Amino acid sequence: MAYQNIGTPRFFVDHLLWLKTLGLEYYTGGGGGIISSESALIGLNPSQSNIVDYAGGGIPYAFVDYVAAPPIMTSDNKWKSYIAILGHSSASAQAKITFALDSAPNQYPDYRINFSPDTFSPYNGFTLGYNFDNTGSTIGFGFDPSNETDGYLTDFNIGCISHGNYYDMTNAPNLSLTMSREYGGIKEFTTHNGSSMSNLMQDKPPKWGNLGAWELLKIDIEEPEPDILLGDINADGGINVLDVVALVNIILSEGSAEDFPAGDLTGDELINILDIIALINIILSGGREDHLEVAPQSLSRSSRRSWDLKFSYIDDSDLFGSNQMLSQHFDISSSAGYGLDDSYLEESQIPVETLTNGDFEGDFIEVQSGDFVAEDWWYEGFYTRQVFTEETSNVYSGSKAQKIVQTYGYSGSGSWGLERHSDHYLALDAGVIYNISFKVYRNITKEMRVRIRGIDGVPHPEFWEDGEWGDSECRFTPTQDEWYSFEIPFRVMEDTPINSEFSLTIHQYNSITDVGDSMILDKFELTTTNMTTLFKENLLTNDNFFSQVWHKTLGGTLPFIFQPDNSNNNPDQFAIAKFDPNSLKATQSAHNVYDISLKIEEVW
Known part of the structure; x- marks a missing residue:
């Protein structure tokens, strides 16, 4: 099981935040419903609320266009870019999230978390996707209501939008790594009479809207009858072993789902052994599975995560790349040590x-x-x-x-x-x-x-x-x-x-x-x-750690989305993070080979 283990880390680096911080053009236009602030959408600050006003039959859509990230490609010729919409209410507003490249619609990422083409997301919270078939100079984010006549079901909220390239380390870190959970926002002191007291200032990221950070809340638009709680077979207001006994008796007596709707846990309009298994799983998990999300969001994950990592035998092409300049001038007398794929001929x-x-x-x-x-x-x-x-x-x-x-x-x-x-x-x-x-x-x-x-x-x-x-x-x-x-x-x-x-x-x-x-x-x-x-590539397009991560976070001062294990896409695997100042060290261990160390801290 992966759990919270560190695999091969991935860095989602915000191209738009980088351009905005440098005072360069990043927003190219928008329309439809009124977004409270286009500039506020960029900044990896999902705790703020940017409202797309309820259209109510007026303008039933909204879109924003941004400067697209460089066309860095994967080995199978996919655009190595990502999109993230954090702190949104797509499910409750019934807002479809769409993407366009150079105004060409229906451009969907190959890998998706909480994203459904042609309909709204199944959960409120966040959407993240990466790898596109095509590239473009602009990327558009569209928010179209499922009901194009009446508009959004409620106001549509967005915390922030993030877009850029991602970078995978070439291998997993050394075994001598450290992953920490810090509670630095808690101060303890002793009163005059000897009592110990704690002052909790900040022990977790602020909520993204009404949800905890990286939480996903499923919204069931077609709710069952309010007086029916699935699994509460005996209608005593709770779900426990007594309901299992009651459900077994219903099956033995050939009862129907129509007569006992609380027993149809699988929603197949039948009551059978599958419903018993579903009911037992609910009890073992501590409550009704479909309603686990109703727990107060104040109970969401606490602590500040940090990762102290070391990587050995990183090739210089993966660390620095072939060209650290914006220009592509190549001195052919200095070709020794460069790969055969580093340069090309041009008229x-x-x-x-x-x-x-x-x-x-x-x-x-x-x-x-x-x-x-x-x-x-x-x-x-x-x-x-x-x-x-x-x-x-x-x-x-x-x-x-x-x-x-x-x-x-x-x-x-x-x-x-x-x-x-x-x-x-x-x-x-x-x-x-x-x-x-x-x-x-x-x-x-x-x-x-x-x-x-x-x-x-x-x-x-x-x-x-x-x-x-x-x-x-x-x-x-x-x-x-x-x-x-x-x-x-x-x-x-x-x-x-x-x-x-x-x-x-x-x-x-x-x-x-x-x-x-x-x-x-x-x-x-x-x-x-x-x-x-x-040179085939320059500082902006060469896929190496310095160009794509360190340079575009301004030496670690800008936040990015960090995934400790790029093979695990569960929500608890993501963090908005920064590099600890002056933590990056690269030491040459052999010819064209380096060992690097760095520390990453979750921020909010």
């Missing part, structure tokens, strides 16, 4: 410049008794194969091309093709993203490789492949007897020294060679690009 206004002659004009290799003479391109091969190159009419678009043909086979694995090296290295600029493209025609289907290498210790460039920066080479397999179009961006690291040189190789890679194997290269181009590298 910019940088002009494109073609750096090579795409038609291979003058770039031919002539074979003369094994001596290779070339202007830019050299034959590259292993095991001293005999090859020849020729200008060929088999070109891509009427221009000259480069052709290489193997004159004898080799049973081992090797590479052969073209290379720019020695006096014909490429001169590339640091921090620039280039694009390489060409056409290739093969009379066989074998793997090829394009490789760019820095010379004399110069950092190798990285190719952009499958949505991420990778190695300084990439491989591909052209289809036999068809022109294959190859194109890929690559980046030169920003810490590359000035006037650095790079070799470029295009060759068949590490496979058996047969006599007559050939490749024709045409339309080779090396260009600069109009692409820049950016």
Whole structure:
């Protein structure tokens, strides 16, 4: 059983309260019934009362729109956001709670507490939901009466509205944790005659309307006859073992629910063993189950809860994230230590410049008794194969091309093709993203490789492949007897020294060679690009503890909704809390790994 155990904690951080505290726009509009104060709805103070006036056939609805939280997504592409309406009377007012994103209605959270789409909530108290299928720039909260003609059944009360992203710790805290219940609002003193007296100042959160904090009160609109108490079979005003005996006798005598309505505890219009079980459960629980909520709300949970937690082996990406700035500028020379998913390419206004002659004009290799003479391109091969190159009419678009043909086979694995090296290295600029493209025609289907290498210790460039920066080479397999179009961006690291040189190789890679194997290269181009590298996320959207919790609570000064165990959604698992000042500590325990400690206190 979970009870009050601490599992993996969850922080519901109020995006709207954060914006309001910073003096930024958070409220974008509203309408319908008059809400006493739109600004008062934001602040995680559910003990106040914000009344939506009873419409009484006038304006039978109310809505408010706010700036939506950032589009942080879960692993299954759900919007990792939450909504909370605390201290409401949805059940008694028969007010339906609805949500809209960018004015598109019927946007419901996947996980819900006390929320029923298309009707009012079954309980007064609070509603909380999280994870949406869609995102938006604005989120709307609607409060529509079930009876659109007559309006709300009573005035509709709201304590506060909360909306933002939630953050789950990556693991449960260490076993050396402390959970406390404090009664600091009780002062004891001794009188002159030796009597001990206590002064109770504040031992629990103030009520949310007429309910205790996080309490849910079920409202039965269709009440049974006032003179009938379900379970009170003998009509003596109480529920006890005598009623069990009486109910058994009714069943044995085949009595009906119509004749004995107090015995139909399950509401199925039958009296049978199920009603006996329900009656026994009521007695064991201390009273009629449906009426447990009528206990005075002054008896609700007392004490101030606090949690002193420590977490070990938290990865730096979970603690701080990749980018702690609002901008998304990414220095590609500093890519070491970053994950492959931390950055992406985006078009910019940088002009494109073609750096090579795409038609291979003058770039031919002539074979003369094994001596290779070339202007830019050299034959590259292993095991001293005999090859020849020729200008060929088999070109891509009427221009000259480069052709290489193997004159004898080799049973081992090797590479052969073209290379720019020695006096014909490429001169590339640091921090620039280039694009390489060409056409290739093969009379066989074998793997090829394009490789760019820095010379004399110069950092190798990285190719952009499958949505991420990778190695300084990439491989591909052209289809036999068809022109294959190859194109890929690559980046030169920003810490590359000035006037650095790079070799470029295009060759068949590490496979058996047969006599007559050939490749024709045409339309080779090396260009600069109009692409820049950016972080995928920034300070506001990166899903890490500092960005989403510590930063957006202003170092722990703003309250948030705390759930000690994110797998337990019972009402007693939630608290409005703050961090104890100066309690957060992060200590590096290994490379890119931290231990953190913090203290959380319930507030009101």
